[in-house]
Amino acid sequence: MRLPSRPVKPAPFEYHAPESIADALAVLAEHGDEAKPLAGGQSLVPMLALRLTRFGHLVDLNRVPELSGVERKNGMLVVGAMTRQAAVERSEAAAAVPLLGLATPLIGHFQIRNRGTVGGSIAHADPAAELPAVALALDAQLEIASPSGTRLESASDFFVGTWTTSVGDEELLVGVHFPVWSDRSGFAVDEVARRLGDFALVGVTCGVELDESGNIGRAAIALLGMASTPVRASAAEAALVGANPSAADLTEIAQLAVANLDPPEDIHASSAYRHSVGAHVVARALATAMEDATK
Amino acid sequence: MNEQAVSFTVNGEAHRHFAEPRKTLADFLREDCALTGTHLGCEHGVCGACTVIVDGVAVRSCLMFAVQAEGTEITTVEGLATDGTLSPVQEAFREEHGLQCGFCTPGFVVSVHAFLEQNPSPTRQEIVEALSGNLCRCTGYQGIIRAVERAAKTMSSA
Incomplete structure (x- = not known):
């Protein structure tokens, strides 16, 4: 019938x-x-x-096996573009980049993550998506293939605008190289969404790494939902480096993170709301990341 | 119309029909395989009513094209009962009033089957998270959550 x-x-x-x-x-x-x-x-x-x-x-691309897989290479975690988000959640190798494990469960729902891919999410470049912000926070290198060869692009040059990247018409994102931080590091992802699995109104992915003396040696903060691309909070990162984790004024640093942003406005949240909530989630996430780094 | 052949197995039965590449797996299952148990609500990946199991994992059949399912093994809600006996999940949905109008139910039941396979003894919070990808506008979800708890219990004692 x-x-x-x-x-x-x-x-x-x-x-x-x-x-x-x-x-x-x-x-x-x-x-x-x-x-x-x-x-x-x-x-x-x-x-x-x-x-x-x-x-x-x-x-x-679903019948191109060489696009899937997670492996350690030259101090990086290399994730094939077609690696399913669900596979990243289960991957032991991916645990080397804790931000992936923290961010991935927040993508859609388990049925979405069974099909959705790491490269697909990053190449789609939705400004409210989690994985683009993870890539940006960690200075990931995007491996882009074309008929004339392969190039590596840093995440800061990759995201051009909403749903727009530097990948050309004849090019293909084939993999993502995530830097692996030392075990003196801590990470956090925090976001505010209307319902579990919805796109975040505002969110942040961040990491801090302590130096030998226990001060913050490296900090990375990327906000999502606050502009037409994910954005790095460079001023806030600079203010964190050199500080003692227990002495850092997170409220002030969070203000620095959102200071020059003019977040978008839509039916769910005004620009001012995103600005205010953005600062709160940054402060909250940094506190979590520092606790994670010091434990 | 550039129709092409699509063959796969649904609920253990081989199917081969012709479809345009733009036809979704959901429409193909309903129209070409005549398996209308898979429901379509939003048709853009939000509501979960069209959830089916493809090669062992639960997916939205409205977000896949039928041609992409070539060679796969699919389970739809029609494939869950055996010889007219409800599966433990279906049974639990009935016992706990996990449905009212029933429109969303195939998606819930298929999702819960896949979920309990991966996580046979979930916490209540894990159940709530697992159900978040399916929308029901009748029940208020409480009966559905109880149904999942009951199904998990029945299946672990079986």
């Missing part, structure tokens, strides 16, 4: 299912800006279904 077919929602596209990075790049090169890589589809498919976007060609 076959039921009468309802109108399908996305606009028509030609479907490509390459089985290697080289083949995926060849399809992208052939079709230029008409082609879009399809990773886990947890953001792209809704956007297609709602016809917020349309492409003549979808390049499905």
Whole structure:
């Protein structure tokens, strides 16, 4: 029995299912800006279904095994772009980057994370998403392949605007290199969302690393939901470095973190609300990270 | 119309039909496989009504294209009962009033099956988190939470 077919929602596209990075790049090169890589589809498919976007060609990466995997390499944790978020949650290797383990469970719901990928989330570059903020906080290197070779781009140059990255039409994000911090480090992710699994209204991912004398030797703070991209709080980081964890005035440092930001306004939160809550989550997360570092 | 063949196994039965690449797995299951137990609510990944199990993991079938499921093994809500006997999860939903209108129920039941497989003795907080990806507008969720607790208990003592 076959039921009468309802109108399908996305606009028509030609479907490509390459089985290697080289083949995926060849399809992208052939079709230029008409082609879009399809990773886990947890953001792209809704956007297609709602016809917020349309492409003549979808390049499905789900049959490219070399894009998945988590491994330690040269002091970095290298995560293949198509590694499922659920796999990161379960990965023992990924524990070397605690921010991943803290941020990933906050992405959508378990059914979403079963399909959603690390590279997909980062390449989608939603300013309220967790993994772009993790990549930015840690100065991750994004490995981008093109027909002419592979380049590494730092996260600070990668995020250009809402849903916009520096990846060109003929390029493909193939992996993310996360720096591994020493075990004198502490991390925290804190966010305010209307419901569990919703996009955060405001959030922060942060880390602090103590030096030999017990003072803060390195600090990293990236805010999400506060601008058109995730943003580093460089002034607040600078104020933390050299300070003793117990002496740092976190309320003041949190103010520094949001001082020059003009957060977006929408139906769920005004700009002023995001500003105020942003400072609170930074202070709260830094306290958690310092406790984590000193224990 | 560039239809292409899609073959996979649903609830142990082989299916092969033709679909345009833009057809979602959810529509394909309902229209081409005639398995209308999988429901469609929001059709953009928010409500969870269309949840099915693909190669062992619960996914939104509205966020996958049927062509992507080529070669996979799928379980839908129709595949949970054996020979007309409700699964422990289905049984518990009935006993604990875990449904009223029933529209969202297939998504809940399939999600809970997958969840209890991974976490056979969850805490209440873990249950609440696991259910957060499915929306129900009737029950207020309390009966559903009790149903998951009951199912976990039944299954662990089985």
